[in-house]
Amino acid sequence: MLAVENLEVVYDDVILVLRGVSLNVPAGQIVTLLGANGSGKTTLLRALSGLLDMHDAELTRGSIALNGQGTADLSPDEIVRRGVVQVLEGRRVFSELTVEENLRLGGYTRSRHVKDGLAEAYDLFPVLADRRRSTAGYLSGGCPYGLRQAAAGADRSS
């Protein structure tokens, strides 16, 4: 369960971008966030992933909790290890690596269980199993999108 409460985010100490943002993502459910360009969707995702610092932004109010534990003191990699993973928009894969190498990178944080991660990914996206040794940059159609999603899914610590 992800709980966001009354979030306020400021860029460059002065630009107030998020104010009073609250939402819950219960376990096993899908929550969609809609908004016009510039309304702050990306900023919220940066806050969830602990990436505000690197964009000169700051959480000035509110809290984010993952399964009851606040994330304010967690580094981005610790947040990933707790299961918050972003699937980037577009066809962003490591294009010079093979499908399987991409999946192994996606599963980096659970490297001891990488075989399970690969099996799950191939189970969900059988076409990726057929193409496991193909160079990811040459994938066509929906394959790169599936690969990104599978690689993000492989990145779970449990």
Ligand SMILES: Nc1ncnc2c1ncn2[C@@H]1O[C@H](COP(=O)(O)OP(=O)(O)O)[C@@H](O)[C@H]1O
């Ligand atoms: N690095 C930044 N520095 C200053 N302002 C920013 C920065 N990034 C985004 N913003 C501003 O924050 C607002 C929300 O942007 P963003 O979170 O990218 O919205 P969305 O993803 O919904 O299009 C916009 O007004 C944008 O100009």
Ligand SMILES: [Mg+2]
């Ligand atoms: Mg955006």
